[in-house]
Amino acid sequence: MTAKHTSTQVAAEEKPLGSGWRERWHEVIFEADTPWGKRFDVALLVLILLSVLAVCLESVRELRETHGLTLRAIEWVFTGLFTLEYGARLISVRRPLRYALSFYGLVDLLAILPTFLVYFLPGSQALLVIRALRLLRVFRIMKLAHFVGEAQLLGAAMRASIHKIVIFIGVVLSIVLIFGALMYVIEGEENGFTSIPVSIYWAVVTLSTVGFGDIVPHTVLGRVVSAILMLMGYAIIAVPTGIVTVELSAATRAANNTQSCPSCGASDHDNDARHCKHCGTKL
Amino acid sequence: MTAKHTSTQVAAEEKPLGSGWRERWHEVIFEADTPWGKRFDVALLVLILLSVLAVCLESVRELRETHGLTLRAIEWVFTGLFTLEYGARLISVRRPLRYALSFYGLVDLLAILPTFLVYFLPGSQALLVIRALRLLRVFRIMKLAHFVGEAQLLGAAMRASIHKIVIFIGVVLSIVLIFGALMYVIEGEENGFTSIPVSIYWAVVTLSTVGFGDIVPHTVLGRVVSAILMLMGYAIIAVPTGIVTVELSAATRAANNTQSCPSCGASDHDNDARHCKHCGTKL
């Protein structure tokens, strides 16, 4: 009997040799190489999108009042189907606990729980939107090679710039804290800056250039300080952009070839280069 | 008789040899190489701009009430002229159906239809603004070599980054969905988050840093979650920027070098290449 893993990536490489029902189920549910596996994934994709749509529609008061029963019934049908699928997954994997505690296992569970929870905690069915996260699974299983490669590139660029981004977030949080406290002192409660936390919220709204306009400076000094904060927000955005661009550029270059010429040592060759572009030596 | 194509690019290369009225019309209407062809294009450009302006003005209530008849008359004149032009195009091309179903053919039709449709569907004349799309045609015909090259460069950069952009849009939609549902649960109907779709609309307004301020969080937790969403929106914008910059940089580099190898004919060399990277021949 072959060793089976919940990790799809590994499973995709070493095809299951056994032919028990569990193996066949696993192939259909967890993979997308066989025709039935593909059909299952497409059906799941459609089901997830429909169930997210149903949850969204149910939250609209007019629809809930006119079609409440129908929408509730639909929700139970979807939850039933997803519960069956969750059960099937638990049965068909070799190590159910490992699956249940994996990221996807938890998402699968969270996607069905709120429907049951609603009896104890009213309104919690809105959390069913977590079902949208399940789309990630289908995305991954479908082995969209191109997309996965690009996503890994983006991810690598993010990871490479994590230190710079942490510093950037630290600077942003400090600015927001200082300006929030400053504006609380300058504007005061009568102008809507009712407390430092509220002022900090205002500073985030302003620095990020969102600018709701629910809280707004009224004093001359407050407007001067706001103008400085806005221009800072307008300029500071250049920093994460610069960081991501430089790292993405480096990640893209790293994904390319890096042979160096045995004759002149130049190393700035393209992927498909067979001769040094500077001296013509064969690489 | 020469083979005629609706495609201007091809037609521009193989000049029509025939001299029937249809050939001459085609030359004037579809091309811009002859003096009359140029005059026709400039006249069309002015007409289109004027007609778009007329549609815009007619939508202003005060103008419609005082100069309604004049503006309506002007609209009919423009529509008449464009209908004549559409007819002339249909007649002068070799394959009218192929033109009628092409992108430009459909835009030409859509640019005149609403005036007639208004008898059945009041208000539809606002759609006459589609006429603005016709400007694209003049733009293309005028063979603004520089602009076309630059536009192709931008287009190439866009196409090269399409996979990354799809991932980015997927991430943005997921964030907006999750935060929308979350805010619906946190803030509730009494604070303006009347349904999940409305909350998702709010999340788009906030993440994109537009921040209308028509819907605004009032609870403490809602403001904390909003602040996180804003800072995400502020930082995430770095990603498409980085993608486009890197791809544009690559596209620019690729466009800059056009030497081809005298030995093997390869033409994808870098700017500073002195030897063919495929066969080593000196360039």
Added chain:
Amino acid sequence: MTAKHTSTQVAAEEKPLGSGWRERWHEVIFEADTPWGKRFDVALLVLILLSVLAVCLESVRELRETHGLTLRAIEWVFTGLFTLEYGARLISVRRPLRYALSFYGLVDLLAILPTFLVYFLPGSQALLVIRALRLLRVFRIMKLAHFVGEAQLLGAAMRASIHKIVIFIGVVLSIVLIFGALMYVIEGEENGFTSIPVSIYWAVVTLSTVGFGDIVPHTVLGRVVSAILMLMGYAIIAVPTGIVTVELSAATRAANNTQSCPSCGASDHDNDARHCKHCGTKL
């Protein structure tokens, strides 16, 4: 007698040899090489800043009501001084007409005219803020070598990307036109989209992610279309950023050295390189 030019750059190279009062005035007023020329420029800089401040303060109702006479007197003093300076410039240059019609000559004139114009056109003294433009002159004369070089770099990058920027603006205007008309049809006058021009204004406010919130969609379809427009605005900003970054990078590189190695042909050397970094050959 030497040929004199209003162009400071040229004048700076060929020092005036004559010693008449006109030459000395010219040296003091138009140049900044002599101690008196520097003092004149600094005094002018301070005067301009003070006069701009005075104009700003005069526009504040409370200050105008309490200190109206003082501020008006100050304005006349500044205008008097600037008129004297304008006269002095006219007299001290060789070709007064050429100066009067140059960019700086016109700005100098526009900076004093509104004070006189106010007798015919009330409120026009606010245009005195044009005086701020005069700061450019001081900036240029002070020959801030570094800044001029950097500004030229930025300017070169802008000029190199002008074609792409024109295309970008064309795309933005088309989007704004189409979405403006669409929202006028969808939302209608009762929701604040009173005419197509107003809707276009709204589309600009939304696409540029400013989001005042004075006009806001209320229908479901209008909000969906708005969300699309916002996400477009959020993503499209990557394009000008990418363009400027690539061109600025190219301009920076072009400002550096571009010698190529006589032995291996590599050309990616630094400014201060004396030997090829790939093969060690002397450059």
Added chain:
Amino acid sequence: MTAKHTSTQVAAEEKPLGSGWRERWHEVIFEADTPWGKRFDVALLVLILLSVLAVCLESVRELRETHGLTLRAIEWVFTGLFTLEYGARLISVRRPLRYALSFYGLVDLLAILPTFLVYFLPGSQALLVIRALRLLRVFRIMKLAHFVGEAQLLGAAMRASIHKIVIFIGVVLSIVLIFGALMYVIEGEENGFTSIPVSIYWAVVTLSTVGFGDIVPHTVLGRVVSAILMLMGYAIIAVPTGIVTVELSAATRAANNTQSCPSCGASDHDNDARHCKHCGTKL
């Protein structure tokens, strides 16, 4: 006895040899190499975060009214602890005055002063948020090597682009000044543009794409001018982004290579250099 410096960086290199109580205190308070020094820093970090939190909470009216005494007591405890720490720092350094006048010394003082000042200046305790700045010290002392390197990289990129950024700020301020005055003339006091300073504030809000919506154009011309300002703000943001990206790219490249030439000692080589660019020696 060894020479002691308040500068932690220097102090870290030349370990204090003496073993008096002052040396031991200095080691614990100013450094983080010993177990006790680390514990002190972590405790300080927690204390600072808690005290900032306390100040924020005290500003909330409801909490102040219900738990006012407790919060006030907590504030005094924190201030007492920080005063003790300030005293300990003053005693344990060799040159107390130099420390007291250093950046960190001043921040340490400012972090405790407001509590005492509140008897003379009500509301000044909000300034206690300055305590957040003290986090910088812990950050620095903890010698988070990676972060410090990355921060220096960001700092270097900023410093290299300072000239371009000054030009950019100058351009932004000019735009804001001119458009502010223009809108004051166009819209006037009846539409909320009550003075030129207020109009300039509005121009900053608009150009930075914050868009509060508290002041909004109402006239047709005012909206046209606003639309131009918005599109300028939307496009101009590309400039600082481009600047930072190019400089960050250069700084990253410079930081990546650290080989030094065995012959002439030069160390400013590129990543792909195989020969010293100054003397040609093989690296």
